[in-house]
Amino acid sequence: MQSDLSTITVTAPHTVAEPTATHFWESARQLGCPAALWRLPNQQEKHLIIHLTDVLPRVSADLEELPAGFAVSPFDNLDNGPDNPARTLFLRADVHVVFSEGTITQLNYASGHQAEALQRLVSQQLNNPPTSKFNSIATKTMADGDAQSLYEQNVAEAVAEMQQERFRKVVLSRTKRVEFDETPDVVAIFDKLCLTYPTAFVSAVFLPERGQVWISATPERLVSVDDKGIFRTLSLAGTQSAFDAAGQPKRPSEAMWSQKEIEEQALVSRYIIECFKKIRLREYLEEGPKTIIAGNLMHLGTRFSVDTQAVRYPQLGTVMLRLLHPTSAVCGMPRDAAYEFIRTHEPHDRELYSGFLGPVNVANEHGGPESHLFVHIRCLKLEGNVATLYAGAGLTEDSVPEREWQETEMKCQTLLNVLTSVTKK
Ligand SMILES: C=C(O[C@@H]1C=C(C(=O)O)C=C[C@H]1O)C(=O)O
Numbered sequence: 001m002q003s004d005l006s007t008i009t010v011t012a013p014h015t016v017a018e019p020t021a022t023h024f025w026e027s028a029r030q031l032g033c034p035a036a037l038w039r040l041p042n043q044q045e046k047h048l049i050i051h052l053t054d055v056l057p058r059v060s061a062d063l064e065e066l067p068a069g070f071a072v073s074p075f076d077n078l079d080n081g082p083d084n085p086a087r088t089l090f091l092r093a094d095v096h097v098v099f100s101e102g103t104i105t106q107l108n109y110a111s112g113h114q115a116e117a118l119q120r121l122v123s124q125q126l127n128n129p130p131t132s133k134f135n136s137i138a139t140k141t142m143a144d145g146d147a148q149s150l151y152e153q154n155v156a157e158a159v160a161e162m163q164q165e166r167f168r169k170v171v172l173s174r175t176k177r178v179e180f181d182e183t184p185d186v187v188a189i190f191d192k193l194c195l196t197y198p199t200a201f202v203s204a205v206f207l208p209e210r211g212q213v214w215i216s217a218t219p220e221r222l223v224s225v226d227d228k229g230i231f232r233t234l235s236l237a238g239t240q241s242a243f244d245a246a247g248q249p250k251r252p253s254e255a256m257w258s259q260k261e262i263e264e265q266a267l268v269s270r271y272i273i274e275c276f277k278k279i280r281l282r283e284y285l286e287e288g289p290k291t292i293i294a295g296n297l298m299h300l301g302t303r304f305s306v307d308t309q310a311v312r313y314p315q316l317g318t319v320m321l322r323l324l325h326p327t328s329a330v331c332g333m334p335r336d337a338a339y340e341f342i343r344t345h346e347p348h349d350r351e352l353y354s355g356f357l358g359p360v361n362v363a364n365e366h367g368g369p370e371s372h373l374f375v376h377i378r379c380l381k382l383e384g385n386v387a388t389l390y391a392g393a394g395l396t397e398d399s400v401p402e403r404e405w406q407e408t409e410m411k412c413q414t415l416l417n418v419l420t421s422v423t424k425k
Pocket of ligand 1: 171173220236237238239299329330377378390391392393394395411
């Protein structure tokens with residue numbers, strides 16, 4: 001199954017019968033090879049990479065060491081440094097295709113048997129175009145059972161523990177299951193998410209060893225290092241609808257934030273600043289907090305950036321990634337006490353929800369390598385015809401259980417809006 005990794009770059013000629021992302025995605029699926037499809041915030045290009053062996057390597061998320069590829073980390077990956085068991089899944093860019101407005105602008109194939117097999121499958125797919133089943137399938141939300149009462153009970157318990165000062169913030173999550181009548185078309189869902197949420201990081205990741213596809217449209221940047229060495233991260237928290245009572249979109253300046261939300265977000269910023277302090281880095285720019293629109297929702301966000309060349313700290317991205325994950329936007333503060341509360345109270349395994357994911361050392365349009373890792377929220381896990389959506393809410397001692405549940409419902413709606421709008425017809 002091993003392929004030779006020497007990569008050739010081919011600029012595909014523009015022909016009528018050019019393969020689409022669906023052709024590549026379906027071919028990877030048939031071969032049983034992991035694949036990742038993504039679109040960065042505010043960009044047109046869509047990228048797809050295929051890893052040409054079925055089982056993925058587990059790596060430590062070291063941005064300086066890793067080749068071009070796509071990293072996916074579970075939530076349960078504390079201290080993801082070299083001394084701990086490597087838990088980050090890594091899809092090597094054995095095949096890398098870039099699409100701009102539906103046309104292939106870049107195509108890299110590794111050489112080897114698997115690459116040839118993939119190329120053959122893509123050609124076959126071209127002759128038998130897959131039909132999108134997206135518009136004809138229906139969804140139904142599966143019964144929540146006692147989910148709401150259990151969630152609210154756990155919120156009340158967390159509030160009691162915070163009043164006793166065991167911790168200051170914890171992010172409690174829940175799941176929601178949706179069943180499709182037929183296996184849905186992942187690429188069609190991805191495309192629809194890209195259109196609906198232009199400022200989000202949109203991705204779909206096929207992991208054959210787990211029998212899963214993960215789909216997300218996340219607003220939360222965890223660590224980016226661009227080709228000029230600019231490091232960026234974001235502190236995000238506080239949630240409200242982006243629409244007013246009449247269903248009209250609100251302007252960011254119309255958002256009213258409560259003391260609870262302002263404090264909750266300040267805790268995330270504090271967490272990031274503590275990480276900078278640990279490495280004695282003072283030269284960071286801080287912008288915000290500002291209201292940020294994330295699809296159907298609004299959050300409070302503070303952007304942090306560092307010029308790693310000016311501060312002579314080229315490995316800052318890797319160091320901060322280790323320190324930041326899991327931030328108090330998805331875990332809590334202090335981190336270990338919040339983590340323990342999550343582990344002992346959430347009835348589900350978070351798996352890849354609230355981990356991080358994104359391209360590592362992938363060339364941008366000018367050829368410079370960039371890494372962009374995002375917090376894996378506003379996501380779902382697809383297993384056959386069943387999608388499991390994940391959503392969490394940041395709790396403080398002022399939390400009201402019912403309101404926190406409603407907040408998770410709104411967060412599920414980000415993906416549900418797209419699933420139902422495209423499946424209605
Ligand atoms: C945990 C989630 O979102 C995070 C929690 C937020 C909050 O508690 O208000 C807001 C944005 C995210 O940082 C999620 O969407 O599941």
